[in-house]
Amino acid sequence: MPPLLRRALVRLLEIIPVLWVVITITFFLARWVPGGPFDTDRKLSPEAKAHNLEYYGLDQPLPVQYFKYLWNFAHGDLGPLYRHPDWSVNELLIQKAPVSAELGLWATLVALVVGLGAGVVAAARPRSKRDYGTMGMAMVAICLPSFVLGPILLLVFGLKLQWVNVMGWNTASDRILPSLVLGLYYAAYIARLTRGSMLEVRGQDFIRTARAKGCSSPRILVVHMLRNALGPVIAYLAPTIAGLVTGSFVVESIFQIPGIGRMFIEAALTQEYPLLIGVTVLFSAILLLCNWMADLLLTALNPKAAIE
Amino acid sequence: MNPMSKAGASTLWGDAWRRFCGHKLALASLGFLGLVSLMCMTCAVGVGLKAAYGHGWPYGYEEQNLALGAKMFSGEHWLGTDLLGRDLLTRLLVGGCVSLTVGFLATGMVVLIGVTYGMVAGYAGGFVDRVMMRFVDILYALPFTIFIIMLVVLLDKPVQVLLEHFHRGSWGPFIKLCLLFLAIGAFEWLNMARVVRARTLELKSLAFVEAARALGRRPWKILWHHLLPNLAGIIVIYATLSVPAVIMLESFISFLGLGVQPPLTSWGDLINQGASNMELYPWLLIYPSVFFSLTLFALNFVGDGLRDALDPRSDKGG
């Protein structure tokens, strides 16, 4: 087996022990915060609380709970929900994760297309009107976080013009605004990174060589500069995609999208330990896979860097 | 005047500063940032004086005027008032003080930890790199919110007790906020490390590094003299992107109730409040957004200037 392929496979397998470390750290970290999942608006009587803790095994010593969790996890049982006992973590993830994933992928598409496009356009002619114009718009997009951009777009398109639904994830048009709101922010980052990185590459010798050889500008732009400048962008993208695909709390709340992003934050605030660990592991697995793919891409684009 | 009049030690940083000054927009932006910082600090001092002695800044940032409610502007309140009748200009400047301090604190930490970590990992390569990056992956995969909640909750009592001991109980909210941002910085460095490592990997294979190694230069010297200046560009860009990210993160944290405690405020908090009320009271959103955006633009141009100044081979032409 060629060494690169072997290394890639080893890297893939390494994900498993990392996931185990993530589970462990999350498990103990979450339990360190005072309070429990049975604190309710109306104060729970000590007997009721004791019974609930006992039923879910939360009154047992921590190491016992930990090993029990690992055992169940290995068998595919991610545990119950404490505040919504009708549902289990498995059921919730199966229902809601695909929704967040779809939203995340649309947002990534927006971020890539708009971001790379803007970055390349700006770097083509630095310090021109086009450059400042594009980067100016990027800055505006960064200054408008999702909880501002969302309501603004909803106000215009949802309430004043009544063109789209303001909540839900049912029709095709329901996808437009949330993807834009989520994606434009990252598009701005990618635009800036791309531009900056490309400008750095621009000054290097091999670009001058290519120009001397008579390569046309767009070819230089895309083939030579972009290829070499993609490094930081790819490095940035890996965790970003993982984050986007596991849901965005703000966008899902504003648009009332039934994804896991909202539930994840709520789990963190309401001590839903199994859900917290479940989503964290999902996020982690996706992140590690994205990093793995990013590493492969980086190697492919710049083989010299990979040879140790 | 002889441009080489400062002949002799034409250092990298000296050249850089000269180049920076040639960049008009960057210089102007630096000036703007300085002006904003000065205004914010003046206000903070004035407000503090008013609280202690009754004179100073005309309005306290927490002084309510309920009968007045939210008004757009008037002779007394140049930028209007918020829902509880508090002077918006004062709150903006105090908020700016909080946001800027916190943004720079966190970013400083991000740069310090992230750059060092990324350079070492990228340069060392091999097994060391793998382990270090796995550590980054693990940290990145941790639920960020839980860590922040945990830190806030756990530090809440000890910090309060410590402050009371020195009779500085009222500094509590501000100190806790700073701790919170050091904590955020302690997470944000991960991205910086990753980006720096990627770049280091690319630079490592270039000719001048191999030459330095061949010459027998010590690794730290290589890192400091050869790699760092070439990384400066991407570091600066990422750092100037970090500051607004931190401020935005802060507004999200405040939205969850863990960040700035009222009546203290920050730009993120003001933007948050403005976003909820933008239809009826648009100025509550517009003013903080404009302040925030202008500061960001300024940071951007300063970043540009720094990058051009520090990158000896960046193309200045069209």
Added chain:
Amino acid sequence: MNPFRSRARMLSAGLGLVAGALLLDACGRRETPVEIANREGILLVSSGGDPTSIDPQLIQTLNDSHISIALFEGLTVPDPVTLEPKPGVAKSWDYDEKTMTWTFHLRAEARWSNGDPLTAGDFVFSFQRILTPALGVNYANMLYPIKNATAFNKGTLKDFTQVGVHALDDHTLQIQLEHPTGYFLELCYHQTYLPVHPPTIKKFAAMARRDSGWDKPESFVGNGPFVLSKYSLGEVIEVKKNPLYWNAAAIRLNGIRFFPIADINAEERAFRNGALHVTSTLPPPRFAAYHETHSPYLRVMPVYGTYFYTFNTRKEKGPLSDPRVRLALNLAIDRQALVDHVTRAGQLPAFTMTPPSEQYRPRAQIHEDVAKAKRLLAEAGYADGKGFPSVELLYNTSDAHRAVAEYLQEAWKKNLGIAMRLANTANPAWMNRRDVADFDIIRAGWYGDYTDPSTFLELFSSDNEEEQSGWKNDDYDKLILAARNETDPAKRMEDFQQAEAILGSEAPLIPLYYYTTIILIRPEVRGYHNNLLDQHIYTDVYLDPKATEPEPQ
């Protein structure tokens, strides 16, 4: 021309076309969800956040109960306006004063949604389930007026046949009480008294289990006017008309969709976008706009609830253990200004703990009196706030609570010279600090479970588990106990008045205002009346698509 630029132009043009097509598909003659629902006879309601459960014995909040009363029916049902108990599953009842026993005669035609007849034994089973200690339902304390229910729930009594609820035959249910509970018939329509289907519970082994999942649409069985047809967390809970309901002829809605929208701004947008008939609340800053334009959608419902702050009176040497300090803090606030300028949602200022109702208008009121407040504070040793130790006002995170807290902070600073620290935490941490008594002054609220002052006043008797302030007063306890055993309604009210007076002078709390529920509701919705408990039986509700004026309240 630069070929790259033209390629980029083509790409952006293409994207623009796609986006435009999608938008075009969306706009044009867009039929709003409300228009579709009006046609189909479906009510679109916001339930303000995911329910804890569909199982009526596990739910906690008012919003949850709005779903339960669609799916289940108790012995009695409330009148839509007066809340007077009317026949539900029970068509009539008798009361024997000497033995404190109620005898309910159930309808023969009552049945479950799967066709099974509804019997008195089902109620006995249901009460046993909710009182089962292992199920861990603390709301079971609503059944404590029933003889021996407390002992069974606490685990000291193991034999449920000793508890005062028996099925004399399939259609006669007998309930014996511990003490004369004048409001017992009202309790019978509370969500804790709703029946569950025994065979289903047994099949899912759910007698002592919360997570059996029996209440999913495929296995759901209820006795209410609607049955569960869709249950998706974070998305929608849909119920359909139940043809086997004993009064199915009276149901005019074909179904109801409950949307668990947690973000109140998103909820208001959804209403204006034509996605909802009824919201669960309204963002306070928007109230003024709707109110001033006399919007036909605005509905202000005074409800039986109080918003207040509780003192932690436990700290021995602390300032808050001194009733003079507590009273001073109470007297230094202008509650009218609070509701007029801060909360601005039509609330009434609260000068007592218990809100006024038909039978009870509390006399002991705490009105603003800054001079007296200053005097009391000086008496307690903190003249002009000097030497007053650092005290923290804790509230759970929300814009509305924050505005109130900041107002209080400012008022105390201005009037008494006391610098109060503010702190806010997210809900669970806030509840935890309250439960472990780790607070100085904490924000609280209480909705009455039934319209009798005891639901408020019992909160401060020292044997109540929900008691948070650590305040104990023997006279107060005696009065509450006396009221519990009093059969003469007038004397009972007098006991409550005296208890209220003790609260007024000892001030273990700071009552601020009485809640109003403010919602937006479309004029097509009829039969949705205001009442103090915000309970709306859906058999009364119907949609009239032609209505343009809101119905008079």
